[in-house]
Amino acid sequence: MSTSEPTAEAVFNNPFGTRITPDEVIDTISFFDDWEERYRYIIDLGKQLPEFPQSLKNEELLVRGCQSQVWLLAREDQPNSIVQLAVDSDALIVRGLAAIVLAAYNGKSSRDILAFDIEHYFDQIDLLKHLSPTRGNGLRSMVKKIQLHAENMSR
């Protein structure tokens, strides 16, 4: 492994859920009127996620059911009891969609995570409405994994 690779700590350094909120994502996406702008925005969101070091791209962190590979890492920030999330993918669009999911969940308490209406959120984002079941399944299994983390932590 090269020393220039980001550490496990650095992968949590993303703006989603803090600087970039679900409302901002919904507003921006609905502002665009053509597919090119929407896709460029989504791909750009994905670029704001730090890349995982090779060591984290492992079986354990792999999200099942995605056509491309998606890795998800979660941890609890003890004093404030919030869930910190990091995600990476080998595909640009999926990476951007994963960032959109993180905007909803990252840096939230497990209670807020479990209370969040993700289907309503997806419905407001045109691109997600039209996701084919296979593409949608991947994102939904990522959501399930996050909700499971939240459940385990609130226990």
Added chain:
Amino acid sequence: MSFSVDAVRAQFPILATSVHGKPLVYLDNGATTQKPQCVIDALNTYYSSQNSNVHRGAHYLSDVATAEFEGARQVVADFLNASREEILWTRGTTESINIVAQCYAREQLQTGDEILITAMEHHSNIVPWQLACERSGATLKVVPVHDDGSLDMEAYDALLSERTRIVAVVQVSNSLGTINPIAEIIAKAKAIGAVTLIDGAQAISHFPVDVQALDCDFYAFSGHKVFGPTGIGALYGKRALLEAMPPYQGGGEMIERVTFAASTWNELPYKFEAGTPNIGGAIGLGTAIRWLDNQDRVALEQHEASLLDYATERAGEIGGLRLIGTAPNKVAVLSFLLEGGHPNDVGQLLDQQGVAVRTGHHCTMPLMDRLGIPGTVRASLSVYNDKSDIDTLFNALNKVKTFL
């Protein structure tokens, strides 16, 4: 006969539709081909004026349906140069291969025997043999491929031995388009007494197939990949082998006489067709094959070859595009990777521009592993594609590059 791609296109109504507000450019023919109006009409006619169960006699409609259904079988038999008793209706290539794996391989093979496949097989021509090996104790052997996606024929010669009982090979690779030298493969397998099965799923729509000239023992294909409906396909098998094989499934149609003590089997081909068959599908497939047979096949082949040449040339002009599968003998399939983009990204961004391609491993995971790639973007062409489809593809790819 003069060939006009516009005249061919005009017979496929779906080609005039739009997706995402863009005219559809359908380049996913490897997954399934579109249907000409005559096939759509045949299904419509069957369900609106002929629908009835077959082989039950007793009334007019049943006789009409039976005549159409068996007529379609004869069409398939003539198309492959087989006799009608040797054509079994199946759900498609996958079921055809499973019949041979279960009713021949599992029954006949034992420990020490070998089944030989290639590294470019579709999962449908891998998994049934793995199951048969598990049950029979036989071993699966794999002929490797060269880096360009052509079969390593020296390795084939070396792997072929007196232990080889079955050679099951894809005629045309769905992922790469490679055309395998199956005549030579079959002849060599025959010389050592092995039984041969050809997976013709990707060949059947591209060039004529003559099972007697090839002298293969089994030939499998799917209707939906040759302009016919889904849920119907065929297995050709040599009569003597089919006679010796036990039935695949039990039920109606496939029996001669049933008592609680024992049952006797119907004659070929019905022995392998338990239950009410896909009557409409078979009639639709017969219509599709008659349609294809009425085209100038030489002109169609030349048309597809010139499309492949043109597409390959245009691909060379796109920086960062790497062709996967460059065997000298190919059908019109362009599998590729675009630098900086996952195949899924490329596919999704093409889709937004109305261009339908397939992305991923194409049900050939072991081949992708061999080539060291996660998958490809695959544009697979058919007779109704034209130069402008290829221009649209490459213009769209240039736009995709601006996203990566």
